[in-house]
Amino acid sequence: MTSKVTSVGLKGLEGYRVGGEVRISQDTESMVIVGLPDASVKESRERVLASLAHFDLDVTDRKVVVNLSPSDQKKNGALFDLAIAVAALKELGEVKCEIPADTAFVGGLSLDGSVVSGEGILPAIIAAKGLGIRLIYLPDDPALPFHMLQEVECVVVRHIEEVVGHLEGQESLLLSPRSISERAFIANPGSFQKDFCHVIGHDGAKRALEIAAAGGHNVLMNGPPGCGKSLLAETFPSILPPLSNKALLEVMSLYQIAGEKRLRDLSAPFRHPHHSASAVAIIGGGSNPRPGEISLAHQGVLFLDEIAEFSKKTLDMLRQPLETGEVTISRAHSMTYPSSFILVGAMNPCPCGYLGSPHHYCTCSQKQIQAYRNRLSGPIYDRMDILLSLQLVNVNKPSHVKESSADIRKRVEAAHLEQFDRYGEEVSNSNVPFEKMMAASPLSNEQRQLLTRVSSKQNWSNRVQIKIIRLARTISDLAGEEQLSDGAIWEAMKLRRWDMNKPHLIARENKYAFQKESSYT
Numbered sequence: 001m002t003s004k005v006t007s008v009g010l011k012g013l014e015g016y017r018v019g020g021e022v023r024i025s026q027d028t029e030s031m032v033i034v035g036l037p038d039a040s041v042k043e044s045r046e047r048v049l050a051s052l053a054h055f056d057l058d059v060t061d062r063k064v065v066v067n068l069s070p071s072d073q074k075k076n077g078a079l080f081d082l083a084i085a086v087a088a089l090k091e092l093g094e095v096k097c098e099i100p101a102d103t104a105f106v107g108g109l110s111l112d113g114s115v116v117s118g119e120g121i122l123p124a125i126i127a128a129k130g131l132g133i134r135l136i137y138l139p140d141d142p143a144l145p146f147h148m149l150q151e152v153e154c155v156v157v158r159h160i161e162e163v164v165g166h167l168e169g170q171e172s173l174l175l176s177p178r179s180i181s182e183r184a185f186i187a188n189p190g191s192f193q194k195d196f197c198h199v200i201g202h203d204g205a206k207r208a209l210e211i212a213a214a215g216g217h218n219v220l221m222n223g224p225p226g227c228g229k230s231l232l233a234e235t236f237p238s239i240l241p242p243l244s245n246k247a248l249l250e251v252m253s254l255y256q257i258a259g260e261k262r263l264r265d266l267s268a269p270f271r272h273p274h275h276s277a278s279a280v281a282i283i284g285g286g287s288n289p290r291p292g293e294i295s296l297a298h299q300g301v302l303f304l305d306e307i308a309e310f311s312k313k314t315l316d317m318l319r320q321p322l323e324t325g326e327v328t329i330s331r332a333h334s335m336t337y338p339s340s341f342i343l344v345g346a347m348n349p350c351p352c353g354y355l356g357s358p359h360h361y362c363t364c365s366q367k368q369i370q371a372y373r374n375r376l377s378g379p380i381y382d383r384m385d386i387l388l389s390l391q392l393v394n395v396n397k398p399s400h401v402k403e404s405s406a407d408i409r410k411r412v413e414a415a416h417l418e419q420f421d422r423y424g425e426e427v428s429n430s431n432v433p434f435e436k437m438m439a440a441s442p443l444s445n446e447q448r449q450l451l452t453r454v455s456s457k458q459n460w461s462n463r464v465q466i467k468i469i470r471l472a473r474t475i476s477d478l479a480g481e482e483q484l485s486d487g488a489i490w491e492a493m494k495l496r497r498w499d500m501n502k503p504h505l506i507a508r509e510n511k512y513a514f515q516k517e518s519s520y521t
Contacts, residue, residue: 003090006104007083008124008131009075012289012335013253015127019069020080020105022087027063033084035068038076047078048085050111051160055094064088074333076288078108078118082137085109085160086167095167102134105163113160117141123253128152137163145252148245192238192267194231197404201393205232208386208495210408213239214415215474216428217467218322218343218383220307223390224360225353229346232390233303234272236344238405240300241413242266244426247299250338254298258291269300275309282310283317284337289329294321297341307345308375315380318343322383325431340431345384347376359392382463385430385471386495415477429473434466441473441484450486454493468492 002023009018031045052059066084068075083105089095106124107115117139125144128136129151138144140156157163196206205221209232212219221229243251243266251269255262262269273282273293284292294302304310321327325340350369354360364372416428422440423432443451455465471492472484479488 003087005083005087005090005099006101006133007080008104008106008128008133008136009073009080010077010120010123010127010257011073011333012329012337013123013127013250013257014336015124015131016070016073017131017133018073018075018080018083019067020083020087021067021069022084022091023065023067024059024088024091025063025065026061029059029061029063031059031064031066033066033068035066035071036074037068038074040078041068041075041080044078044081044084044109047081047109047111048088051081051085051109051113052088052092054113054161055089055164057089057092057094059092077120079106079121079124081109082107082115082160082163086163089164095164097167097169099167100135102132104128104131104133104136106136107139107157109160115139115157115159115163117143119259120253120257122249122256125149125152125154126249126253137166143256145249148249192235192405194235195238195405196235196408197402199228199231199235200395202228202232202390205388205390206403206408208388209236210239210412211471211474211478211495212236212342212344212386213408214412214478215385215419215470216340216342216430217385217471217474218345218430219386219388220345220347220381220384221388221390222347222349223388224355224357224392225348227390227392229390230305233301233305233344233346234270235405236303237268237270237301239408239412240268241409241416243268243299246426251299254291254295254337258296260296269297270303271297271301272303272305275304275306277310277314279311279314279317282314283321283327283329285329285331287331289331289335291337292327294318294327294339294341295337298338300341301344302341303344303346305346306348308347308372312375312377315375316377319379319383343384348372349389357392382461382467385467387497388495411478415474418477418480429470429477434470437470437473441476441482443469443484447484447486447489451489451493458497460496464496468496471495 002021004019004021007018007020008015031049033042033045049059068080086095086105090099106121108118110116121138121141122144125136125138133152135153135155137155137157140158146154155166209219211217223229248266252262271293280286280292282293284290284295321339322343325338326336327339328334328336349355350362350364351372352362352364355362355364355369419428420426423436429437451465451468472488475488475491476484
């Protein structure tokens with residue numbers, strides 16, 4: 001006889017059904033696990049045998065064969081322990097009832113029989129619904145947001161004996177597990193350390209970042225050292241709307257797979273890797289593929305300070321994730337992780353940083369400036385929606401706009417709701433299919449001709465023209481306009497133009513201004 005129970009395996013965030021088959025026969029004492037198990041799965045041998053001892057079951061002089069199907073999928077992690085143990089107990093006659101195929105067992109085991117949590121348990125539970133699983137046994141983990149997991153019934157167990165007791169109907173366990181208070185996951189808008197009301201000047205940059213937050217657009221900032229690029233980027237998450245339940249579960253799943261800790265709030269993630277980070281750290285991968293920074297920034301912001309200092313190879317690897325919103329890591333087995341994020345980059349205008357500055361003389365040659373700019377390839381520039389040129393501000397000059405992040409966030413949330421209603425799903429103007437956006441708000445003939453004429457003069461690619469239309473749609477949403485307005489298209493084109501496109505002319509003007517100022521002194 002062979003006993004079989006169901007568990008859930010993971011391939012990235014995608015779950016698949018795993019059948020745990022156990023056959024026990026009279027033979028030389030041994031326990032063999034087959035089905036492409038990794039080292040952590042093979043080590044379940046000792047944990048399962050120790051758990052069987054709690055039922056006074058003796059497998060001496062018996063051969064235990066465990067098969068984890070499908071056999072062509074690599075199994076990793078310790079979450080198959082519970083399924084293997086239950087199948088063994090069924091085979092030994094300790095569990096006499098029939099176990100339905102739509103009942104799954106996910107969890108690890110300790111030597112004392114305790115059911116423990118492990119890496120990837122949250123995405124396994126989320127994937128269970130799509131696999132046709134109705135009931136799932138899992139460990140008591142205070143980090144699991146049970147109040148959000150309503151698609152599948154969960155039975156929380158702390159010991160292997162509780163599992164057997166519940167299966168046999170001897171012990172009544174609540175099908176509604178001990179839930180975490182929802183208050184632990186409520187976003188606190190006042191918890192952000194930085195607020196836009198404290199940023200002096202940069203009124204145009206604040207407006208641009210509001211548009212970026214409302215539509216999920218990428219931003220590239222250029223300016224001399226100390227002009228406020230990093231401050232603006234670090235304050236940017238304070239105007240993003242809180243995550244929805246679906247987005248929060250995706251983010252929590254990614255952080256759990258990566259072994260990263262995350263605060264229990266609904267705020268969008270903000271990742272700020274150093275420019276010395278490797279391509280694997282940014283994109284993801286490794287011998288045991290894990291999510292990288294672009295996946296940990298999913299539904300949030302990836303800030304690359306001194307973006308020109310990152311390796312060109314690493315930056316070019318961002319092309320596919322920026323277009324598709326996901327990254328595929330191909331090793332012996334390929335894995336796909338979601339990576340839909342807002343990219344915020346910051347760089348100096350030249351190697352010394354003072355190109356165009358009225359207060360410092362730029363010592364860089366035109367060749368050095370162009371080589372520095374070329375560290376960002378043309379396709380990366382094309383994928384940036386907003387190009388901002390910043391300058392130093394007078395800290396003694398009051399800002400015309402002193403709105404708090406909470407005030408800006410209200411307008412951003414209203415724009416998000418407008419987009420969700422228009423498209424019928426949780427997508428923003430930056431990633432909705434272009435055909436769908438055009439069907440909802442088409443351009444007029446005059447607007448199309450205007451965009452074509454300006455694009456021809458600016459040598460804008462088709463991708464840039466589409467991004468301008470997406471920007472204009474977001475600007476119209478912030479203004480509460482149902483159709484694209486001419487003013488929105490003009491503002492979108494201004495946001496895509498960069499004053500640093502001709503560095504040699506700016507260097508010449510900078511040199512002239514410096515010499516003129518020196519003559520007066």
